[in-house]
Amino acid sequence: MEIEFTLNGKMTYEEIADDTTLFHLLRRKGCYSVKCGCETENCGLCTVLVNGKSRLSCSFLAARANGCDVVTLEGVEKEAKLFGSYLAAEGAEQCGFCSPGLIMNVLAMEREEILDDEGIKEYLAGNLCRCSGYMGQLRAIKNYLSRGEKRDEL
Amino acid sequence: MIRFKNYVKAENLEEAFALNQKKSSVIGGGMMWLKVQSRVKMTLVDLSGLGLDGIEEKEDEFSIGAMCTLRQLETHEGLNACFNGVFKECTRSIVGVQFRNGATVGGSVFGRFGFSDIITCLLALDTYVELYKGGLVPLEEFCRMKSNRDILVRIHIKKDGRRAVYASQRMSKTDFPVIACCAAQKAGKFYVSVGARPAKAELVVLEENQDCLKEELAKRASERFTYGTNMRGSGAYRKNLAEIYIKRLLEALEQEER
Ligand SMILES: Cc1cc2nc3c(=O)[nH]c(=O)nc-3n(C[C@H](O)[C@H](O)[C@H](O)COP(=O)(O)OP(=O)(O)OC[C@H]3O[C@@H](n4cnc5c(N)ncnc54)[C@H](O)[C@@H]3O)c2cc1C
Ligand code: FES
Ligand code: FES
Numbered sequence: 400m401e402i403e404f405t406l407n408g409k410m411t412y413e414e415i416a417d418d419t420t421l422f423h424l425l426r427r428k429g430c431y432s433v434k435c436g437c438e439t440e441n442c443g444l445c446t447v448l449v450n451g452k453s454r455l456s457c458s459f460l461a462a463r464a465n466g467c468d469v470v471t472l473e474g475v476e477k478e479a480k481l482f483g484s485y486l487a488a489e490g491a492e493q494c495g496f497c498s499p500g501l502i503m504n505v506l507a508m509e510r511e512e513i514l515d516d517e518g519i520k521e522y523l524a525g526n527l528c529r530c531s532g533y534m535g536q537l538r539a540i541k542n543y544l545s546r547g548e549k550r551d552e553l
Numbered sequence: 554m555i556r557f558k559n560y561v562k563a564e565n566l567e568e569a570f571a572l573n574q575k576k577s578s579v580i581g582g583g584m585m586w587l588k589v590q591s592r593v594k595m596t597l598v599d600l601s602g603l604g605l606d607g608i609e610e611k612e613d614e615f616s617i618g619a620m621c622t623l624r625q626l627e628t629h630e631g632l633n634a635c636f637n638g639v640f641k642e643c644t645r646s647i648v649g650v651q652f653r654n655g656a657t658v659g660g661s662v663f664g665r666f667g668f669s670d671i672i673t674c675l676l677a678l679d680t681y682v683e684l685y686k687g688g689l690v691p692l693e694e695f696c697r698m699k700s701n702r703d704i705l706v707r708i709h710i711k712k713d714g715r716r717a718v719y720a721s722q723r724m725s726k727t728d729f730p731v732i733a734c735c736a737a738q739k740a741g742k743f744y745v746s747v748g749a750r751p752a753k754a755e756l757v758v759l760e761e762n763q764d765c766l767k768e769e770l771a772k773r774a775s776e777r778f779t780y781g782t783n784m785r786g787s788g789a790y791r792k793n794l795a796e797i798y799i800k801r802l803l804e805a806l807e808q809e810e811r
Binding site for chain 1: 562
């Protein structure tokens with residue numbers, strides 16, 4: 400079947416087998432930030448934004464992306480770089496494998512204006528990191544989310 | 554991963570129903586459960602083009618489309634205001650936000666999963682399942698029915714003044730529940746449902762008895778369920794947990810009333 404969707408701001412047409420997952424399609428389109436880290440929908444590594452919401456591309460039918468707006472890490476370079484600098488400042492990243500999925504979900508969270516510790520932890524519970532204990536990430540995320548206030552203080 | 558040859562986005566319920574009568578067809582809800590199955594089908598019937606993805610608040614009920622996501626249940630203000638936030642409570646531990654943006658009410662109810670937090674919560678409320686051919690069926694009856702090839706269109710939750718509270722225990726925050734309990738109160742009655750026993754949720758109704766301690770009521774309620782053993786816990790352990798959680802929920806209902 401044929402589908403038509405926006406990928407990182409660009410209109411995209413693709414011929415796909417009906418049961419293709421969005422994950423496979425995105426890899427085929429060269430979005431190598433999107434990875435598949437589990438078979439149980441638990442790791443969050445494959446997270447992308449579909450119509451502004453964070454979704455697991457491993458479990459999302461590409462057929463359903465028809466007419467949708469799909470954003471991967473490749474499409475949010477500026478935001479990713481900025482957030483990445485906060486992660487680095489806290490030494491939160493170790494191997495970095497989990498970062499693309501985490502960043503996409505942090506961007507989705509930012510839109511929903513979730514700011515308290517418990518809210519953040521709950522929002523990101525579906526993003527696993529096998530190296531760290533999440534504390535560095537949590538500090539980085541809080542710094543990142545409150546960056547506006549700090550700018551005002553200066 | 555489920556494999557199939559044809560993807561059909563149904564244009565109306567009649568088409569979806571007709572296609573689904575073949576054993577080689579399968580209805581696609583949020584696909585989260587189907588994705589982890591290793592089935593091979595001819596046709597996947599997608600219900601996502603039928604406008605069934607909303608929560609509608611009416612004077613006497615909430616009408617919730619089959620394609621409404623668990624995340625919508627979790628964040629819907631009217632629904633959570635009416636039922637003391639139980640929908641946030643029963644969904645918040647299900648895997649993660651991205652997962653809940655996918656999993657649907659239709660798949661969760663039609664699946665009648667033993668571990669279901671959703672069914673446990675809905676059973677303690679006055680909930681009906683709207684089936685395309687089968688019509689309106691009380692959820693309790695639907696849970697006892699054998700799975701067939703009908704289509705779940707919506708669920709309806711009556712705004713009958715029930716107040717409800719929910720609790721579950723898990724080995725880790727986002728794992729399947731070891732036990733799931735919901736209690737609701739209305740007009741001198743307690744509606745207590747317990748799921749993940751590990752069998753699917755069932756409901757018991759108790760008369761509120763002013764002279765009876767919550768502890769005694771909880772014991773009586775917990776004794777009316779059967780419990781089994783699986784990798785997450787033994788039947789005896791689950792019974793213990795159920796008694797404790799029911800007691801806490803009944804106390805929470807009482808405190809709220811004051
Ligand atoms: C890894 C994992 C962990 C989970 N953890 C929990 C948990 O802790 N607590 C909990 O409560 N649940 C849990 N679930 C279940 C989950 O919340 C959903 O209930 C489940 O994924 C089904 O919903 P879905 O929308 O994905 O349905 P699908 O996977 O699309 O469908 C499930 C079944 O229902 C059928 N179906 C779907 N919609 C309809 C309809 N409208 N009419 C007729 N048939 C239909 C499908 O054909 C299929 O057989 C978990 C699931 C997974 C995969
Ligand atoms: S690959 Fe692990 S959740 Fe999608
Ligand atoms: S830094 Fe290695 S998995 Fe997160």
